[in-house]
């Protein structure tokens with residue numbers, strides 16, 4: 001018979017509360033806040049944490065991966081192209097080379113291994129939290145953090161104020177809606193952010209354009225992945241994910257440089 005250690009309910013609660021609050025006391029003063037645990041946000045988190053930056057990802061849903069899991073029409077494979085295969089190799093995702101420089105990967109393995117690499121590198125992924133605003137400072141005008149609320153509280157429609165998290169850099173990795181840059185553009189017109197919106201698909205050119213254009217949008221505020229397509233008016237590309245990974249790596253390098 002297996003003897004299972006008996007744990008008092010009260011103690012279970014105490015352990016959870018104590019160690020959650022310990023993490024949050026540190027998270028409120030982060031180097032980098034990333035909004036969205038999709039492929040670009042997770043790749044950025046991996047490289048930032050590896051470089052020693054205190055990095056947190058806030059993800060609205062209770063799972064990481066963003067658009068990876070749905071693949072294309074729920075088919076469980078996506079396509080990766082060179083040089084993004086380097087990143088897949090680094091985090092241990094197996095790839096099938098189907099033509100020179102073009103690879104097919106399994107979506108579950110992609111999410112699981114990228115997520116594990118982010119956590120092992122030292123970044124925190126906090127699920128069930130929605131970012132709905134930024135905080136800013138003047139002289140110079142810059143984004144200096146975010147406002148966070150439980151997704152479940154937002155869904156309930158209850159009037160509950162958020163908490164604020166300070167950061168040297170905020171990365172909008174929210175995908176097609178570019179939610180964080182949209183709110184900054186609306187509430188901080190002095191930042192002069194225009195959002196032309198994403199164009200229809202043209203995968204062959206979209207991949208390079210997204211990577212090239214990912215980076216700083218305003219002081220302290222950055223974009224990666226499909227948020228970049230929305231903010232820069234670039235075409236979409238569907239279920240090819242190289243640019244998501246490479247834009248995450250590129251923006252991580254830019255942030256590491258800027259907050260040195």
Ligand code: 48F
Nearest residue numbers: 036037038039040059060066067130131174175225226238
């Ligand atoms: O959409 P998503 O996967 O972003 P991405 O990194 O990758 C795009 C691809 O998945 C795909 C594509 C590839 O060619 O076109 O669409 O640009 O992940 C965005 C994540 O952000 C979360 C959302 O739940 C998703 O997991 N998210 C969005 N808004 C918020 C948020 C928010 N306000 N607060 C917290 N999380």
